[in-house]
Amino acid sequence: MAVADKETIKTLAENGHVITPQEVADIDKAEKTLTGNDHTVKNGLAATAQSMHDKQQTFLKKEADLKSKPESDITKDDAKDLQSAEARLLGHRPPVGSAAALFQSIADKNEGAHQREDASIEGKKETVVKADENLSTDKKEDAPSKDSDVSEKKEGATPPQDASVPAKPDASATTSDPSPAKITEVHEKKDDATVPQATAPEAMETTKKKDEIPDSQEPGSQDSHP
DSSP states (O other): OOOOSHHHHHHHHHTTOOOOHHHHHHHHHHHHHHHTOSSOOTTSHHHHHHHHHHHHHHHHHHHHHHHHSOGGGOOHHHHHHHHHHHHHHHTSOOOTTSHHHHHHHHHHHHHHHHHHHHHHHHHHHHHHHHHHHHHHHHHHHHHHHHHHHHHHHHHHHSOOHHHHSOOOOOHHHHHSOOHHHHHHHHHHHHHHHOOOOOOHHHHHHHHHHHHTSOGGGSTTOSTTOO
């Protein structure tokens, strides 16, 4: 590569010409012959060629790495890193249609897709959370009705006061002395058990009447027949 000045080297690199190590060595040799100096001239043609070669190799390596990645995995950080490398090579911001611009577009598309996916996931999560909250609310609302049912069952199972609790006996009747009633009962039993006996005069009268009956009127007497 015949090089007359540094701008030519930069222009060749910007237009896609890959500066090789051999070209750098050829420029360095020609420059030393021209200047008569055995050392590489600072900021000279060979130094410029070497610098452009290094920048170019850095950019090309980053570009190759991104090309080897799945397109869906390219991020905005990847595109930004490549853009910086290309800007150092060109000396200005990469133009539209450059490699950096291409990968930036891919990264933007992926980010938008990820945002939509994240939004969808968040929406599903919110739906699940709301469903859980509604279920929890429904359970809380159902709880009082269950308690009410239990209370109603308890009330239905409770017998009336008159049927479940026997009436308490009258304290005055319980504590009163039952002796008179018992004595009366004993007298009644004695009266019922007493057999009336005939008095002595009545017994004598009965015996007298019996003796006055004629023998003919006694049962079995023979004189009663004609």
